[in-house]
Amino acid sequence: MTDTRDDIDRQFAQITERGLDQLRERIGVRIENSLEPWCHEATRDNIRHYAHGIGDDNPLWCDPEYAANTKFGGIIALPSFLFACDRIVSGYVGGLPGVHAMWAGADWNWHKPVRRNDEIRTEAWLKDLILHDTRFSGRAVQQIYHVDFFNQDGDKVAGADSWCFRTDRDQARETGTKYSELREKPIKQYTDDELAEIFAGYAEEEVRGAETRYFEDVAVGDKLPTLVKGPMTVTGFIAYAQGWGGLYIRANKLAWKQHHRHPGLGIKNKFGIPDCPERVHWENDFAAMVGAPAAYDYGPERCSWMTHHMTNWMGDDGFLRESKSQIRRHNPEGDTLFINGEVMGKREEDGKGLIDIKHQALNQDGELSIHGTGVVELPLRG
Numbered sequence: 001m002t003d004t005r006d007d008i009d010r011q012f013a014q015i016t017e018r019g020l021d022q023l024r025e026r027i028g029v030r031i032e033n034s035l036e037p038w039c040h041e042a043t044r045d046n047i048r049h050y051a052h053g054i055g056d057d058n059p060l061w062c063d064p065e066y067a068a069n070t071k072f073g074g075i076i077a078l079p080s081f082l083f084a085c086d087r088i089v090s091g092y093v094g095g096l097p098g099v100h101a102m103w104a105g106a107d108w109n110w111h112k113p114v115r116r117n118d119e120i121r122t123e124a125w126l127k128d129l130i131l132h133d134t135r136f137s138g139r140a141v142q143q144i145y146h147v148d149f150f151n152q153d154g155d156k157v158a159g160a161d162s163w164c165f166r167t168d169r170d171q172a173r174e175t176g177t178k179y180s181e182l183r184e185k186p187i188k189q190y191t192d193d194e195l196a197e198i199f200a201g202y203a204e205e206e207v208r209g210a211e212t213r214y215f216e217d218v219a220v221g222d223k224l225p226t227l228v229k230g231p232m233t234v235t236g237f238i239a240y241a242q243g244w245g246g247l248y249i250r251a252n253k254l255a256w257k258q259h260h261r262h263p264g265l266g267i268k269n270k271f272g273i274p275d276c277p278e279r280v281h282w283e284n285d286f287a288a289m290v291g292a293p294a295a296y297d298y299g300p301e302r303c304s305w306m307t308h309h310m311t312n313w314m315g316d317d318g319f320l321r322e323s324k325s326q327i328r329r330h331n332p333e334g335d336t337l338f339i340n341g342e343v344m345g346k347r348e349e350d351g352k353g354l355i356d357i358k359h360q361a362l363n364q365d366g367e368l369s370i371h372g373t374g375v376v377e378l379p380l381r382g
Contacts, residue, residue, distance in 0.1 A: 028127075044116055052239070053301075078311060079158075101277075104327045139171075144163040176291045178329070224341035227305070237296075318377060343357060344356045359371070
């Protein structure tokens with residue numbers, strides 16, 4: 001394990017053995033009175049705001065007249081909407097005050113669709129802590145939570161393990177090597193031809209919709225259509241936060257109350273005003289202070305793009321059973337992602353047709369951004 005250096009210019013709190021020991025005492029203990037979620041209910045507007053926040057215009061989530069003619073009889077929530085219904089699955093971590101948290105992946109399992117106006121409650125607990133030696137910040141702690149989601153009838157609609165990496169901000173800034181080359185690269189300037197190629201991907205994006213994709217019509221080796229996300233802008237990151245809610249975005253008295261309750265959250269900005277650590281997603285200077293190359297996208301946002309890739313492909317009559325994804329690098333402002341996937345297997349279990357998918361997203365330079373797997377249930381003919 002790489003030791004944390006003591007000779008660097010230290011501005012932030014660091015990971016300590018005492019802090020880790022205190023955090024380990026929380027493993028397996030149900031979390032009570034956790035932070036209020038952004039969405040208690042899957043209203044028409046809440047679902048639409050989240051879908052639009054990830055750039056998903058599937059009418060099954062957004063158009064009541066269209067959705068009324070599907071097997072659901074009305075709007076349902078896109079699978080990743082549940083990120084807006086719990087702060088912990090989205091990266092709100094406890095312990096190690098003042099130590100940076102970067103959301104880095106999730107393993108989701110869905111059991112039932114979330115329908116319009118369903119009320120969602122959750123149960124959550126810290127599942128595990130794993131120590132890592134990283135190129136980004138030396139020692140890092142993978143903090144894994146489990147969250148179960150229930151509707152108003154008590155039915156479990158989904159469960160997820162999600163994790164953040166707790167990193168030493170000063171160590172990442174001063175000695176981290178993961179982005180040493182990227183920091184020296186000039187800012188990407190897109191040509192009109194490059195933009196035209198990217199925008200063509202949007203124009204040609206295939207939403208399967210009402211055209212049923214049957215289990216029997218899928219073969220191992222089939223390719224999923226490419227899904228484009230980007231070029232990324234701070235505007236896009238904010239659009240996601242509008243639908244998802246963010247973790248620490250508060251104004252005026254509510255911001256003061258949050259910083260008063262959790263002093264480690266209030267990091268002074270250039271005006272000397274305590275502000276939230278979430279501004280790594282819109283302030284380049286602060287992102288650089290924590291070791292990132294520039295303002296970057298949200299982790300749950302990127303995970304939601306991966307589920308978007310599969311829901312586009314499966315159509316209205318499919319059901320996304322499982323999605324597992326792991327983030328491999330930051331996507332700074334200006335990056336573009338191209339998500340591609342392949343059918344790796346198919347099987348019938350308990351009368352259900354299940355399709356195994358493997359997919360990944362590469363940026364414009366061919367660098368791996370996120371990879372994952374999924375299981376889609378498709379209808380059987382007859």
